[in-house]
Amino acid sequence: MTVKQKIDARGAFCPGPLMELIAALKLVEVGDDIEVLSSDKGSVSDIPQWVNKVHHEMVGITPHEGYWSIVVRKAK
Amino acid sequence: MAKQILIVGGGLAGTIVANGLCRQLREEVSSGSVALTMLGATETHMYQPGLLYVPFGRMRESELFREQRKVLDRHVRFMVDPAKHIDTDKRVVTTQSGKTHGYDFLVIATGSRIRPDNIPGMAEGAHWFYDLEGARKMRDALATFKGGKVVININVPHKCPVAPLEITFMMRDHLAAKGVLDKSEITYTYPVGRVHTLEPVAKWAAPEFERFGIKSEVFFNTKSVDAKAKTITSEEGTTLNYDLLITVPPHSGQQVITDSNLGAGGWVPTERYTLLREGSSNVFVVGDTTNLPISKAGSTAHFEADTIVDNLASLLKEDRWARNYDGKVFCFVETGLNTGTYVWFNYTTPPNPGPPSQMIHWFKLAYNRLYWLSARGLL
Numbered sequence: 005m006t007v008k009q010k011i012d013a014r015g016a017f018c019p020g021p022l023m024e025l026i027a028a029l030k031l032v033e034v035g036d037d038i039e040v041l042s043s044d045k046g047s048v049s050d051i052p053q054w055v056n057k058v059h060h061e062m063v064g065i066t067p068h069e070g071y072w073s074i075v076v077r078k079a080k
Numbered sequence: 081m082a083k084q085i086l087i088v089g090g091g092l093a094g095t096i097v098a099n100g101l102c103r104q105l106r107e108e109v110s111s112g113s114v115a116l117t118m119l120g121a122t123e124t125h126m127y128q129p130g131l132l133y134v135p136f137g138r139m140r141e142s143e144l145f146r147e148q149r150k151v152l153d154r155h156v157r158f159m160v161d162p163a164k165h166i167d168t169d170k171r172v173v174t175t176q177s178g179k180t181h182g183y184d185f186l187v188i189a190t191g192s193r194i195r196p197d198n199i200p201g202m203a204e205g206a207h208w209f210y211d212l213e214g215a216r217k218m219r220d221a222l223a224t225f226k227g228g229k230v231v232i233n234i235n236v237p238h239k240c241p242v243a244p245l246e247i248t249f250m251m252r253d254h255l256a257a258k259g260v261l262d263k264s265e266i267t268y269t270y271p272v273g274r275v276h277t278l279e280p281v282a283k284w285a286a287p288e289f290e291r292f293g294i295k296s297e298v299f300f301n302t303k304s305v306d307a308k309a310k311t312i313t314s315e316e317g318t319t320l321n322y323d324l325l326i327t328v329p330p331h332s333g334q335q336v337i338t339d340s341n342l343g344a345g346g347w348v349p350t351e352r353y354t355l356l357r358e359g360s361s362n363v364f365v366v367g368d369t370t371n372l373p374i375s376k377a378g379s380t381a382h383f384e385a386d387t388i389v390d391n392l393a394s395l396l397k398e399d400r401w402a403r404n405y406d407g408k409v410f411c412f413v414e415t416g417l418n419t420g421t422y423v424w425f426n427y428t429t430p431p432n433p434g435p436p437s438q439m440i441h442w443f444k445l446a447y448n449r450l451y452w453l454s455a456r457g458l459l
Contacts, residue, residue, distance in 0.1 A: 015407065017278060023272060026236050026272075
């Protein structure tokens with residue numbers, strides 16, 4: 005599975021990485037992956053928490069220098 | 081041969097760019113070596129933030145509008161003929177009437193639009209204030225509302241990031257002033273796990289909600305509205321009953337953007353510092369139209385437009401780049417019908433809202449009038 009869309013939300017305070025992800029998921033197909041780049045440490049817990057709540061799928065979280073790469077798969 | 085600058089969209093962003101360029105390129109525009117054309121959708125220019133006040137009878141409809149031709153510098157060739165297709169390879173924009181316009185520099189400022197139709201039942205069951213027709217209907221609904229369950233429902237993406245809180249506090253004050261607050265219950269729903277996406281704003285707003293008895297339902301992403309049963313249900317599985325449903329509907333970009341293959345959802349991929357369309361050197365994107373991960377707000381449009389004006393003028397006069405956009409956003413926050421605060425932030429500075437005061441509310445009321453100086457490029 006390749007990443008369908010990348011959201012560079014580094015340095016984004018508002019609407020913020022999770023809000024960007026929620027909006028972007030509406031525009032891709034079921035099974036597509038979205039990668040969010042976030043410099044907000046809170047995203048590492050916020051995003052998986054929301055993804056589990058609405059039953060999408062976490063693909064992975066990779067730490068980088070000063071930011072995290074978080075990949076989510078649209079499951080429904 | 082005149083250098084052609086074509087601005088697609090006549091909202092705040094496009095208007096500031098047009099007027100700012102006329103000021104900075106006065107000599108070139110007067111001599112005819114630079115020509116500015118704007119393709120707009122209507123003869124009138126609307127002060128969109130004023131819609132928030134219409135349902136509460138605090139602004140009249142007539143106060144929201146000016147003739148666009150009078151807001152624009154007289155050197156701008158303005159046409160009410162919206163773009164139907166944008167071809168950036170051939171550098172040609174085709175309009176709804178079938179005319180074509182070539183350009184040397186293009187500024188895409190087509191903005192966003194509300195899409196209640198994207199959520200089943202929302203258009204039938206909900207009220208909103210994000211367009212004039214919606215604000216009128218909401219004003220009528222408030223006039224006859226005698227108390228009950230009020231649900232204020234927020235969806236993404238949406239413009240004006242603090243409007244959800246403003247409408248909530250103003251509703252509370254409105255119900256109190258009307259004498260029906262004791263017969264009412266306000267529930268606020270928000271898509272992420274706190275009452276506002278900006279953490280410092282959420283930390284301030286949550287205790288204010290508690291103080292005013294406003295309930296909140298977080299992690300609420302709207303799945304559907306049942307207008308007959310008067311219920312709203314979230315993707316997370318929560319259903320709420322309502323007597324009055326007020327929503328901030330989800331937004332999308334304009335059809336011309338998707339039809340021209342310029343960006344999914346109508347949002348154009350944009351370089352965050354230059355505001356150039358990704359991969360382009362002569363197409364700028366401004367205001368709500370960008371896909372940048374920053375607030376869709378009038379102030380964003382204003383600060384971006386100022387940057388584009390400086391860069392386009394500098395490119396045309398001196399063939400050099402002037403400066404980068406730093407991601408600046410500034411928002412007033414109405415915290416009731418008589419108090420307000422504000423937040424500002426950019427790509428590197430987080431927001432830090434101060435305590436609400438009547439003075440800041442008055443500044444906001446003053447800005448409701450000063451807006452027209454902003455649009456003219458004077459403020």
